[in-house]
Amino acid sequence: EDKVVQSPLSLVVHEGDTVTLNCSYEVTNFRSLLWYKQEKKAPTFLFMLTSSGIEKKSGRLSSILDKKELFSILNITATQTGDSAIYLCAVTSGTYKYIFGTGTRLKVLA
C-alpha cells in the first residue's frame, strides 16, 4: 500500500532556530513530491520535487529529494513565529491520487 510518513509529528522551537522536517515514502511509480504549509485554513503550495539531489529554495525554506532512499527534507532556517504551521508532504504516483502524510506541526516561540 502506498504511504507517506512524516516526522516528527510535532516540534517546538525558538525564533532563530533551524528546523529539519522529514518525509519518507513508499509508492509505486513515483512521479513527484510536494510540500505544503497549512496555517488556519487551506494548504499553500511550497515546493514540488521530481529529481534527486536538486535543492529547491525559497527565502529561508529549502527542500531536497533523495529518490534512492525514498525521502525528502524541508529545512527552515532562522525560524520566525510566522513559520508556525502544519507542514504537509504529498507524493504523486501516476494516478489521480495524491498521497498525503499526516503532517508535522511546528510551533515557533518568540
Add this chain to the structure above:
Amino acid sequence: DVKVTQSSRYLVKRTGEKVFLECVQDMDHENMFWYRQDPGLGLRLIYFSYDVKMKEKGDIPEGYSVSREKKERFSLILESASTNQTSMYLCASSLDIASALFFGSGTQLSVL
C-alpha cells in the same frame, strides 16, 4: 496566480438538508478534487474529476455526490446531511496527475 474559490467559508446546516458546496478555478486545470480534513485523520479524498462530466470516487465517497458540468466548476453535494459530515471541506485543482495541487480556502461545514 492560480485561484481556487470556494463559495462559503462557514456553513451551518441541519440534519437531513441537502447541501451544495461550490468550487471554481481560473487556471484551466484538467483535474479537480474534493477533500475533507478532520483532526487526527488528515486529508481524505472524497471525489475527483479529470474532465468535464467525468468523476471518480475517492476514499470516502459515501454520502456525497459531485457534478462537473463546466471545466472550471466542481460541486460537492451532500444529499442528506448528517452530523458525521461536520468537517472542513477543501477543493483543489491541478494541471495534470504529477503537478502541484492548489487548494481553495476551505469551507467549514457544521451539521446540527
